[in-house]
Amino acid sequence: MEISVTESGDVRILSFQGNLDTNTSPQAESEINGLIDAGSQQLLINFEKLDYISSAGLRILLATAKKLKASQGDLKICCLNETVQEVFDISGFATILSVSKTEEDALGAF
Amino acid sequence: MTEKFTILAVDDTPENLDVVKGILSVDYIVKAATSGPMALKIAEKQPPDLILLDIMMPDMDGYEVCRRLKENELTRDVPVIFLTAMDQTTDEAQGFELGAADYMTKPVNPPILKARVATHLALKNSMDQLQSAFNIIQKHKERMQQELNVGRDIQMSMLPVEFPPYPDRKEFSIHALLEPAREVGGDFYDFFFISDDEICLVLGDVSGKGVPAALYMAVTKTMIKTQAADDSSPASIVTRVNEELSADNPACMFVTLFVAIVNVRSGELRFTNAGHNPPYVLRHDGKLDCLDQRHGPIIGAVEGVAFREDQIEIGEQDTLLLFTDGVTEAMDTANKLYSEARLEKLLEKSDNTPDQLTGAVLDAVEEFATGAEQADDITILAFRIEQATEKVRVDELHLVAAANLAEIERINAEFTAFAEERGFTAGIAQKVCIVFDDLLNNVISYGFNDDEEHKIDIDISVTSEQLVITVADDGMPFNPFDRVGPDISLSLEERDIGGLGVLLVTELMDQCSYQRRRDRNVVTLVMNLA
Numbered sequence: 001m002e003i004s005v006t007e008s009g010d011v012r013i014l015s016f017q018g019n020l021d022t023n024t025s026p027q028a029e030s031e032i033n034g035l036i037d038a039g040s041q042q043l044l045i046n047f048e049k050l051d052y053i054s055s056a057g058l059r060i061l062l063a064t065a066k067k068l069k070a071s072q073g074d075l076k077i078c079c080l081n082e083t084v085q086e087v088f089d090i091s092g093f094a095t096i097l098s099v100s101k102t103e104e105d106a107l108g109a110f
Numbered sequence: 111m112t113e114k115f116t117i118l119a120v121d122d123t124p125e126n127l128d129v130v131k132g133i134l135s136v137d138y139i140v141k142a143a144t145s146g147p148m149a150l151k152i153a154e155k156q157p158p159d160l161i162l163l164d165i166m167m168p169d170m171d172g173y174e175v176c177r178r179l180k181e182n183e184l185t186r187d188v189p190v191i192f193l194t195a196m197d198q199t200t201d202e203a204q205g206f207e208l209g210a211a212d213y214m215t216k217p218v219n220p221p222i223l224k225a226r227v228a229t230h231l232a233l234k235n236s237m238d239q240l241q242s243a244f245n246i247i248q249k250h251k252e253r254m255q256q257e258l259n260v261g262r263d264i265q266m267s268m269l270p271v272e273f274p275p276y277p278d279r280k281e282f283s284i285h286a287l288l289e290p291a292r293e294v295g296g297d298f299y300d301f302f303f304i305s306d307d308e309i310c311l312v313l314g315d316v317s318g319k320g321v322p323a324a325l326y327m328a329v330t331k332t333m334i335k336t337q338a339a340d341d342s343s344p345a346s347i348v349t350r351v352n353e354e355l356s357a358d359n360p361a362c363m364f365v366t367l368f369v370a371i372v373n374v375r376s377g378e379l380r381f382t383n384a385g386h387n388p389p390y391v392l393r394h395d396g397k398l399d400c401l402d403q404r405h406g407p408i409i410g411a412v413e414g415v416a417f418r419e420d421q422i423e424i425g426e427q428d429t430l431l432l433f434t435d436g437v438t439e440a441m442d443t444a445n446k447l448y449s450e451a452r453l454e455k456l457l458e459k460s461d462n463t464p465d466q467l468t469g470a471v472l473d474a475v476e477e478f479a480t481g482a483e484q485a486d487d488i489t490i491l492a493f494r495i496e497q498a499t500e501k502v503r504v505d506e507l508h509l510v511a512a513a514n515l516a517e518i519e520r521i522n523a524e525f526t527a528f529a530e531e532r533g534f535t536a537g538i539a540q541k542v543c544i545v546f547d548d549l550l551n552n553v554i555s556y557g558f559n560d561d562e563e564h565k566i567d568i569d570i571s572v573t574s575e576q577l578v579i580t581v582a583d584d585g586m587p588f589n590p591f592d593r594v595g596p597d598i599s600l601s602l603e604e605r606d607i608g609g610l611g612v613l614l615v616t617e618l619m620d621q622c623s624y625q626r627r628r629d630r631n632v633v634t635l636v637m638n639l640a
Contacts (some may be wrong), residue, residue: 055613096602096605
């Protein structure tokens with residue numbers, strides 16, 4: 001899976017390309033934690049190029065969201081495809097995480 | 111402390127009565143009557159234990175009195191001793207014919223009178239005790255007969271007896287009958303669906319007779335049905351039932367068992383024979399096959415036995431015939447057995463529907479055994495596939511994954527290629543990949559606790575309507591759908607990391623089920639495509 005990181009002000013934007021599952025979650029986790037350890041408190045994860053996410057990926061998102069909330073930071077997610085949206089609905093993550101349709105909407109909400 | 115016996119002395123001469131009173135009133139209570147009618151009145155009011163009866167009396171003589179005493183139920187059994195004067199012509203024979211117990215002449219010799227009275231009282235006493243004992247035995251005999259009935263009722267009430275049992279299922283027809291022997295013999299049969307298209311057929315014979323056999327039969331039958339609820343392997347079902355029954359079997363009851371699971375659409379028949387006489391398959395072309403494979407010992411005897419199973423195919427108009435040894439070991443009056451040979455001859459000529467077939471076999475056996483008592487229950491079950499199933503075009507893919515997490519990527523890549531070739535939407539491929547990821551992750555991470563190499567078998571089959579995936583592993587028994595799911599209404603802080611994988615699997619697929627087959631966990635998932 002490819003992860004590219006860009007910036008918009010204080011927000012760090014992670015774009016995932018591929019799948020977020022058992023085998024790729026460790027990579028995502030270390031990338032995200034690297035950013036947080038370096039001081040980033042506002043993260044936007046862009047799923048536009050993500051095909052699907054399994055429970056392993058969901059766990060990374062949940063852990064990250066909890067961590068950032070605890071330190072007054074913020075995690076937002078945007079551009080979910082149909083399958084990923086369905087997974088978010090099933091798991092209840094659509095309610096507990098901040099999800100937007102577009103990157104612009106997400107950035108505007110920080 | 112026994113009560114004194116009561117003696118009624120009857121004589122029209124009061125002096126004679128005094129004499130008798132004098133002799134007997136020391137040991138007995140003596141009542142007196144001076145005429146026949148008076149005697150009858152006293153006797154009916156309170157029957158004495160013995161009556162001393164004078165013969166020559168005016169109005170009503172002793173014979174008449176005796177006759178009337180014997181006619182009355184209340185006084186019939188009281189022993190009567192006739193007393194007659196020496197100088198009268200009397201007919202001894204007549205007296206005895208009337209039912210008198212004894213005959214004495216007057217004047218009576220006191221010790222002899224006492225002796226005769228004592229003898230007859232003792233005799234009467236013994237008779238009474240014998241009658242009492244007889245009544246008790248009668249009651250017990252009735253109770254035993256009732257017990258036989260109870261056993262019979264237990265046995266018969268547990269059998270499915272309504273035919274046809276599934277009138278809306280045209281793929282097959284089935285019939286069964288059980289002709290019980292006089293004493294409950296412990297035979298049973300059963301059939302029930304374990305899934306839409308799979309029916310379980312059971313036939314068994316419990317050793318022993320009577321209520322214990324009937325109860326053991328009830329236990330065995332129930333156990334089989336319970337195990338089959340989430341197990342579609344006959345070998346596995348029989349193995350688990352045997353473990354349970356042989357673990358606690360102080361009465362040493364055993365059961366021979368035949369269990370088959372038939373897919374009524376494909377005709378696939380898997381069966382396990384535990385010590386039971388081999389059944390037959392009567393093919394549509396008249397050929398007779400004997401399923402003589404044995405898969406283990408009689409049930410209930412030994413723990414720790416792993417039963418095996420075999421698989422055959424039955425097609426349109428093929429009939430499976432199950433039966434107990436009440437058929438083949440039925441005996442005629444010359445003690446010859448009906449035998450497999452006769453049965454085979456009968457079947458080879460047969461072209462009958464299941465209900466005709468069971469009736470024909472029973473008739474043949476009964477005719478053979480005419481005159482001899484039926485020693486054992488006769489049980490017969492016939493099952494025939496009626497319609498050829500539509501051969502549905504099925505596309506299949508079989509994958510084998512080693513038990514390490516890196517394999518998940520390869521499996522998903524292979525499935526994605528398979529899906530693209532068949533023009534599945536991206537959504538379907540993505541969902542299946544999520545399901546594979548979560549399911550296989552679970553199995554690989556938690557299913558094995560040794561250092562051996564394990565393999566996971568994945569079968570994918572596609573029809574125009576459905577995508578069916580089975581994932582089979584030989585790990586520890588585990589039903590992933592057994593757990594309570596996570597509470598998705600909790601807030602971010604409250605949410606727990608665990609439990610999401612199974613939730614995604616059950617929600618993304620349309621049907622999920624788990625079975626333990628022999629030594630494997632088998633998860634079956636269905637996604638509707640239509």
